[in-house]
Amino acid sequence: MPGRMEGKACVVTGAASGIGRATVLEFVKEGAKVVAADVQEEGLKETVQMASEISNGAVVGQFCDVSNDESVKELIERCCTEFGGIDVCYANAGIVFSGRFWDETVETFDRIMRVNVTGVFLCFKYAFLKMDQQGRGGSLLATASVAGIRSGAGDLSYSASKAAVINLCRVVANQCTGTNIRCNCIAPGLIETGMTRPVFDLVDQKGIRDKVGQINPTLRYGEPVEIAKAALFLASDEASYVNGQVLPVCGGLSSSHPVAR
Numbered sequence: 001m002p003g004r005m006e007g008k009a010c011v012v013t014g015a016a017s018g019i020g021r022a023t024v025l026e027f028v029k030e031g032a033k034v035v036a037a038d039v040q041e042e043g044l045k046e047t048v049q050m051a052s053e054i055s056n057g058a059v060v061g062q063f064c065d066v067s068n069d070e071s072v073k074e075l076i077e078r079c080c081t082e083f084g085g086i087d088v089c090y091a092n093a094g095i096v097f098s099g100r101f102w103d104e105t106v107e108t109f110d111r112i113m114r115v116n117v118t119g120v121f122l123c124f125k126y127a128f129l130k131m132d133q134q135g136r137g138g139s140l141l142a143t144a145s146v147a148g149i150r151s152g153a154g155d156l157s158y159s160a161s162k163a164a165v166i167n168l169c170r171v172v173a174n175q176c177t178g179t180n181i182r183c184n185c186i187a188p189g190l191i192e193t194g195m196t197r198p199v200f201d202l203v204d205q206k207g208i209r210d211k212v213g214q215i216n217p218t219l220r221y222g223e224p225v226e227i228a229k230a231a232l233f234l235a236s237d238e239a240s241y242v243n244g245q246v247l248p249v250c251g252g253l254s255s256s257h258p259v260a261r
């Protein structure tokens with residue numbers, strides 16, 4: 001049986017840990033060739049090693065800072081030289097600042113926007129240019145967040161950046177009209193990864209892990225692989241008629257009400 005991603009050349013950013021790593025592994029299991037990108041070289045090596053155990057030679061690692069124009073351009077070029085083109089670009093890398101907005105500095109705010117929003121824009125820009133030239137369509141995908149749909153817990157710039165990602169994807173989908181290049185994003189709920197470790201450490205200290213996990217109707221946290229499965233769907237041809245959408249993968253958090261139960 002051919003895999004669901006057979007023959008597809010993909011880029012995944014933020015691939016050194018969490019959701020990005022889980023996605024690289026799911027893509028490879030389904031027959032994709034992947035350039036895994038991150039600023040964290042140690043984690044990236046581990047991802048490549050893990051993927052090689054599934055399919056040798058299907059993944060290469062590439063240092064890439066998504067906030068840097070040249071670095072992103074090189075990343076997309078690498079995919080084309082290594083795997084003969086690009087079919088999927090998953091702009092997943094992201095960072096967070098948690099705190100009260102009056103404590104946040106302009107430097108932190110700008111950095112969050114630079115990585116979370118400009119990073120997605122750059123990935124899509126350079127991936128689109130190649131995909132359009134190839135003329136075989138493609139899938140542009142980003143990781144937004146439930147924090148971009150409703151208020152985040154304590155993260156002004158992060159929530160604002162993720163709301164921006166959601167609308168950025170809609171505009172990209174529209175501007176890609178007629179190219180067979182689709183653009184969508186995923187809005188994860190609370191997933192245990194490197195990014196949320198400080199949150200989990202705090203809830204553990206307070207002994208409220210179960211209580212916090214139960215803020216959604218599914219009554220638990222999500223796993224990185226549950227986001228990766230959604231990414232797999234949106235990246236693959238199974239989602240050929242899904243375009244310009246935000247898919248919440250959050251156990252129902254985005255549509256829940258505190259007094260529903």
Ligand code: NAD
Nearest residue numbers: 014016017018019039065066093094145190191193194195
């Ligand atoms: P993570 O910290 O495990 O992974 C994020 C990765 O992005 C890291 O490997 C990090 O090195 C990389 N990265 C950071 N800055 C970068 C840069 N400038 N260039 C390239 N790579 C960079 O966290 P995660 O939870 O797997 O996060 C993946 C995405 O999911 C992020 O966009 C995040 O905002 C989003 N998200 C996460 C959750 C959650 O609960 N974990 C919820 C909603 C959305």
